[in-house]
Amino acid sequence: MLYLIEQCLNGIQLGMLLFLLAAGLTLIFGIMDLVNLAHGSLYMLGAYFAATFAALTDSFLAGIGLALLATLVAGMVLEVIAIRPLYGRDHLDHVLGTFGLLLFFNELVRLIWGPAGLTLSLPAEMLSAVQVLPGVYYPLYRLVIILATLMVALLLYALVMRTRIGMLIRAGASNREMVGALGVNIKLLYTLVFGLGAALAGFAGMMQAPLSFVQIGMGENILILAFVVIIIGGIGSIRGAFVAAIIVGIIDTIGRAFLPDLMRHFVSYSAGSSAGPALSSMLIYTLMAAVLVFRPEGLFPAARR
Amino acid sequence: MSGRLSPRNAFVAGVIAILALVPVYAEVTGNTFMVSLFTRIVILAIAAVSLNLIMGFGGMVSFGHAVYLGIGGYAVGILAKEGVNSGLLQWPLAVVVSALFALTVGALSLRTRGVYFIMITLAFAQMVYYVAIGLDRYGGDDGMTIYKRSQFGAAIDLSNKTVFYYVCLALLLATIYLVWRLVHSRFGMVIQGARSNERRMRAIGFPTYRYKLLCFVFAGMLCGLAGVLLANHTDFISPALMHWTRSGDLIVMAVLGGMGTVFGPVIGAVALLVLEETLSGITEYWQIILGPLFLLVVLFARGGIDGLLAGMRHG
Amino acid sequence: MADALLDIDGVSKRFGGVIASDAISLAIPQGELHAIIGPNGAGKTTLIGQLAGEIVPDAGRIRFEGLDITALPIFRRSQLGLARSFQVTSLFLDFTALDNVALAVQAHAGHSFRFWRDARSEPELRTAARAALARVGLAGRGDVIVSNLSHGEHRQLEIAMALATTPRMLLLDEPMAGMGPEESARMVKTLRELKRELTILLIEHDMDAVFALADRITVLVYGRIIASGPPEAIRANAEVRQAYLGEQEEPHA
Numbered sequence: 001m002l003y004l005i006e007q008c009l010n011g012i013q014l015g016m017l018l019f020l021l022a023a024g025l026t027l028i029f030g031i032m033d034l035v036n037l038a039h040g041s042l043y044m045l046g047a048y049f050a051a052t053f054a055a056l057t058d059s060f061l062a063g064i065g066l067a068l069l070a071t072l073v074a075g076m077v078l079e080v081i082a083i084r085p086l087y088g089r090d091h092l093d094h095v096l097g098t099f100g101l102l103l104f105f106n107e108l109v110r111l112i113w114g115p116a117g118l119t120l121s122l123p124a125e126m127l128s129a130v131q132v133l134p135g136v137y138y139p140l141y142r143l144v145i146i147l148a149t150l151m152v153a154l155l156l157y158a159l160v161m162r163t164r165i166g167m168l169i170r171a172g173a174s175n176r177e178m179v180g181a182l183g184v185n186i187k188l189l190y191t192l193v194f195g196l197g198a199a200l201a202g203f204a205g206m207m208q209a210p211l212s213f214v215q216i217g218m219g220e221n222i223l224i225l226a227f228v229v230i231i232i233g234g235i236g237s238i239r240g241a242f243v244a245a246i247i248v249g250i251i252d253t254i255g256r257a258f259l260p261d262l263m264r265h266f267v268s269y270s271a272g273s274s275a276g277p278a279l280s281s282m283l284i285y286t287l288m289a290a291v292l293v294f295r296p297e298g299l300f301p302a303a304r305r
Numbered sequence: 306m307s308g309r310l311s312p313r314n315a316f317v318a319g320v321i322a323i324l325a326l327v328p329v330y331a332e333v334t335g336n337t338f339m340v341s342l343f344t345r346i347v348i349l350a351i352a353a354v355s356l357n358l359i360m361g362f363g364g365m366v367s368f369g370h371a372v373y374l375g376i377g378g379y380a381v382g383i384l385a386k387e388g389v390n391s392g393l394l395q396w397p398l399a400v401v402v403s404a405l406f407a408l409t410v411g412a413l414s415l416r417t418r419g420v421y422f423i424m425i426t427l428a429f430a431q432m433v434y435y436v437a438i439g440l441d442r443y444g445g446d447d448g449m450t451i452y453k454r455s456q457f458g459a460a461i462d463l464s465n466k467t468v469f470y471y472v473c474l475a476l477l478l479a480t481i482y483l484v485w486r487l488v489h490s491r492f493g494m495v496i497q498g499a500r501s502n503e504r505r506m507r508a509i510g511f512p513t514y515r516y517k518l519l520c521f522v523f524a525g526m527l528c529g530l531a532g533v534l535l536a537n538h539t540d541f542i543s544p545a546l547m548h549w550t551r552s553g554d555l556i557v558m559a560v561l562g563g564m565g566t567v568f569g570p571v572i573g574a575v576a577l578l579v580l581e582e583t584l585s586g587i588t589e590y591w592q593i594i595l596g597p598l599f600l601l602v603v604l605f606a607r608g609g610i611d612g613l614l615a616g617m618r619h620g
Numbered sequence: 621m622a623d624a625l626l627d628i629d630g631v632s633k634r635f636g637g638v639i640a641s642d643a644i645s646l647a648i649p650q651g652e653l654h655a656i657i658g659p660n661g662a663g664k665t666t667l668i669g670q671l672a673g674e675i676v677p678d679a680g681r682i683r684f685e686g687l688d689i690t691a692l693p694i695f696r697r698s699q700l701g702l703a704r705s706f707q708v709t710s711l712f713l714d715f716t717a718l719d720n721v722a723l724a725v726q727a728h729a730g731h732s733f734r735f736w737r738d739a740r741s742e743p744e745l746r747t748a749a750r751a752a753l754a755r756v757g758l759a760g761r762g763d764v765i766v767s768n769l770s771h772g773e774h775r776q777l778e779i780a781m782a783l784a785t786t787p788r789m790l791l792l793d794e795p796m797a798g799m800g801p802e803e804s805a806r807m808v809k810t811l812r813e814l815k816r817e818l819t820i821l822l823i824e825h826d827m828d829a830v831f832a833l834a835d836r837i838t839v840l841v842y843g844r845i846i847a848s849g850p851p852e853a854i855r856a857n858a859e860v861r862q863a864y865l866g867e868q869e870e871p872h873a
Contacts, residue, residue: 035420085604091419092366096560096603099553104596111590220549224431227424235421281435285428289413292425296416491732491739498723501712508672508706509785510698510727519733 005136007257008250013142015249016149020204021226022233022241023156024197029235031193034083035091037098039201039226040219041105042078046071046202047209047218048109051118060123067206068199075198079191087190106216117215120206145207152203153242160238225252228288234298243300248284255280313614317568320575324474328467340466341538346578347473348534351480353558353570355527360556361564362488363520364500368423368552369410369430373403373525375437375547377532382542383443385451392455392463396533403529404522406433411521415514427549437544448543455537463537473534477571480527485567487523496520557595561602563611572610624683625650625789625819626671626702631680633666633843640666641677642843648789653811653820655830658840659863664823665707667840668793671821672704673697685788698727703787705778707794707823711766717777718762722749724784752784753777756810772803779810789819796826808832831855839863 021043028034049070054063078101086097122141129137160166205219212218229248233240259280291298310318327343330336352374359365380399389395414425438446454463463469487493495516498506506513536542545551554577562573584591606613624647633641640663648654656664669675671682673694682690684702692700712720719740725748726732726739739745753762756776761769766777775795782790795811796804808829814820815833824830830837831851838848839860847857854860 029420037420082600092364093603093607095366095420095423096556097600099556100596100599100603102596103553103599104593107590107593107596111593224424224428224549227421228428231417231421231425279439282432285432288425288428292413292416486738487735489738489740490736491726491734491742493735494719494723494726494739495732497715498712501714502710504674505706505710505712505781506723506727507694508698508704508710509724509781510695511732512693512695516732 002136003257004254005133006138007254009132009138009146010142011250011253012246013146013249014253015246016146016153017204017208018222018226018229018249019153019242019245020149020200020207021222022229022245023153023238024200025226026230026235026238026241027160027200028194028197032087032190034086035094035098036083036197037095037223038078038101038105039098039197040223041102042071042075042198042201042219043205043222044109044214044216044219045074045105046199046205047120047214048113048118049202050206050209051120051214052113054120060120060126063120064206068203071202072195072199075202076191076195078198079194083194084187084190102220109216115216117213120209120214122210126210141210148207149204152200156200156238225284228284230298231288232291232299234301237298237300240298240300244298248287251287252280252284255283259283311615313611316614320568320572321478324477328470332467337466340470342578342582344466344470344473344538345535346574347470347477348531348538349555349558349578350571350574351473351477351534352528352531353555353562353574354477354480354484354567355524355531356555357559357564357567357570358484358487358527359520359524360559361566361569362493362500363496363517365415365517365521366423366556367426367521367524368549368556369426369428370524370528370555371549371551372430372433372547373407373528374532374535374551375433375542375544376403376406377529377534378536378542378546379437379440379443379532380529381455381533381536382449382451385453385455386443386449390453390456392457395455396530399533400526400529403525403532407522407525408518411518411525415517415521427552430547430549430552434544434547434549437547444543446544448541448545451536451540451542454540455533469537473538476530476534480530481567481571484527488567492516492520557599559609560599561609563609565608566611566615569609569611576610623650624648625685626821627681627683628667628671629681629683631667631670631677631682633663633670633675633677639663639843641670643680644840644843644845645680646838646845646848648819648821650788650819652835653815653822653833655822655824655834655837656840657824657827657830657837661842662840663843664840665793666843668704668791668821668823671702671791695727698785698787701786701788702791703782703785703789704791705782705793705795707797709771709774709778711774711777711781713767714765716763716765717753717758717769717773717780718746718749720766720777721752721762721780721784722746724781725749725752728785749784752780755783755813756780757806772799775799775803775807776810779807779814783814787818789821790814792820792822792824794823794825796824796829799826804829 021039025036025039028036046067049067050063053066053070054060057063057066082101086094126141126144128140130140130143132138132143225248229241229244232248233242233244263279324343324347328340331339352370356367356370359367377399380402381395384395384398410426410429414422414429417425443449457463461468461472463472488497495506495511495513498511499513499517503513532546535546558573558577559570560573561576562571563569602609608615626648628644628646631641631644632639644667656667658664666675670677673689673692676691680690681688684697684700687700689697689700689702712723722739722745725745729744750762753759756779758773758776758780761773766774769777775797779792779795796807799807804826811820811822811833822830822833834851836849837851837854839846839854841863846863847854847860
């Protein structure tokens with residue numbers, strides 16, 4: 001039972017990271033109508049920056065802070081150099097073009113940091129466990145992730161819904177020419193939005209880094225999940241992305257935790273050990289398939305723009 | 306300029322001629338590695354042509370097309386492990402399984418469009434990838450050796466490199482011809498129309514979904530065949546066959562070579578793999594130019610190499 | 621209303637807070653050319669969207685030849701004989717004009733699960749396509765890539781595509797959009813000829829054309845019909861004048 005609660009919390013934590021990625025993707029897609037396959041690369045860059053800066057400054061927090069800045073800047077530079085020519089083009093061109101960027105970033109990281117990958121260790125204070133419920137202890141750091149991303153989600157909501165910049169962002173989504181005609185610098189707006197999306201992705205990457213490895217290609221696996229989240233939640237809907245991210249996070253985590261054992265009850269031990277993880281990976285995709293069959297517009301489709 | 310053979314068609318003829326003569330060249334120079342390299346090129350060219358059927362002509366970008374290389378390969382591998390070595394049983398089964406998988410994935414994925422279609426095909430491919438990793442009996446993550454190539458009796462001995470090469474080349478040429486006819490037929494017109502303007506296609510009365518689905522199945526079947534050949538070529542199958550990066554390779558081949566023609570992907574396969582062979586000898590970081598190069602092609606030379614060549618006719 | 625070819629019965633549609641169609645009821649008998657006019661934002665395109673099948677009404681029924689088509693998929697309606705043209709040109713830009721129309725012909729010439737024979741060499745398709753092009757005045761332009769045609773030719777091609785599907789009724793969404801006076805006059809002439817054999821629902825802003833062609837006119841304002849009747853009645857209607865015609869020049873007969 002305790003194990004179940006712990007896994008649920010892990011699921012929520014994974015869900016929050018997925019939400020960060022999905023939100024960035026939806027933002028960029030909604031406002032610039034751009035499909036960005038290199039989003040996972042920014043996730044990876046965030047992790048690499050964090051590991052590097054943390055090692056340089058010998059401080060986890062400084063590492064995170066600097067890495068956030070670096071990812072923001074990297075995102076904006078990328079937008080100016082490589083993304084701008086893609087606006088207004090076919091979505092296929094976006095996919096292919098950003099795929100080229102994905103290949104580039106994987107190689108660039110290999111060139112700069114080598115093929116082995118890095119680690120990012122937590123400061124000692126974060127290593128303790130916190131009592132979340134009577135008798136239930138949960139790693140402090142994972143809790144930090146959940147709370148931090150919740151805060152980011154709220155900030156995002158406030159930014160998009162309540163500020164003038166957010167209004168411009170939303171207006172840009174519905175009528176680009178008008179906003180441009182009003183004298184707002186659309187180019188700058190897009191650059192900032194892209195930078196924001198990059199920062200969100202990078203933040204997710206650096207949050208995740210201490211829990212697993214920092215390695216080449218780490219972005220792609222989670223990017224697929226992020227897109228699955230968007231499909232399940234509903235294209236263009238941030239609220240849908242939030243709910244779907246939690247669902248996907250929980251199902252994936254619980255599946256990985258319990259399915260192998262469950263399998264072993266029904267089939268042989270070895271078959272259960274090998275088929276279990278495979279099946280739990282399939283769970284999410286099965287859910288996605290189900291959504292596509294019964295409700296293709298997603299669980300919380302965005303209102304028509 | 307009034308000659309019947311345009312620069313582009315001359316180039317195509319040239320490539321085919323070179324492909325046909327590779328074993329002869331290898332025999333003469335004693336460089337048997339060439340046969341091995343070009344067998345791989347020819348097989349992946351089949352896969353790239355099949356991808357381009359749905360991508361270039363149908364506008365359906367699948368990031369999970371390499372899954373059929375895996376399905377075809379595993380069909381051969383699994384049957385071989387269980388003692389079934391007859392190519393007459395393995396190959397049709399591989400193609401049928403590929404067709405069924407494509408039917409299932411296509412039926413679900415074609416309900417979406419654009420990048421969502423792309424990611425869903427990727428997701429389904431990843432699913433099969435994970436299943437393959439879980440198949441302990443057939444090698445799991447490490448893969449499995451195939452000890453005996455597909456048997457076709459005394460007539461065709463696939464363990465003979467030259468014979469195998471020409472079998473593959475024959476299948477490539479057959480694939481090109483088949484796809485060419487398909488693309489120009491009524492069916493092909495519907496597919497191309499749906500790529501060009503699906504809304505209009507529905508407005509004039511076409512139920513586009515079923516045509517796209519069938520096209521998706523055709524492409525899967527052809528790529529499954531390529532998978533069969535690949536497994537025979539490497540005498541080895543592993544989940545890595547289906548990793549999304551393999552699908553990415555196929556996309557690069559098709560785009561680089563030229564998405565607008567049937568032959569384009571063949572050019573792309575040759576170009577990419579020859580480039581890989583030569584450049585990796587110079588530096589292990591050669592791939593870093595591939596990404597930006599690809600982006601430039603997408604931005605400025607959308608028709609790929611084949612497109613550039615075709616433009617030279619009036620150049 | 622029993623022998624109306626197209627019967628629109630209480631069709632309503634809202635998008636969030638905006639009522640695009642407000643209980644629209646209209647019956648169009650066979651052979652009529654019925655024009656729908658109204659200021660921008662009146663909901664004309666939404667109405668066509670519902671008739672064509674791209675938008676599902678919130679309420680109401682649409683009947684074509686007695687058959688309830690309210691929820692029927694788009695391609696089915698085309699197969700039943702209801703063809704539409706688009707306000708914003710929607711063609712196959714990278715193909716020739718002939719290819720474009722031939723596709724429309726192909727859609728109604730049996731199934732397309734034919735994988736071998738070159739479609740461009742099928743005489744049934746090409747001949748019918750050429751005929752449709754000729755009818756709209758594009759006879760010599762078949763081999764031109766559509767992206768190289770002029771805007772006016774695009775609008776003509778839109779009609780040709782609709783015609784090639786051998787329809788019983790045409791839904792034309794501003795066929796004269798963006799046309800100069802000469803091209804418009806030609807289009808009016810084309811439509812007048814088509815009028816003899818087809819039922820037409822025409823959405824237009826060009827008042828000269830509307831009053832020259834229409835048997836009956838319906839005026840739509842903010843999703844509601846404010847007047848419907850023969851041209852003279854509409855011209856004389858004070859409410860219509862105020863809402864709409866007053867903004868335009870006085871139309872000549």
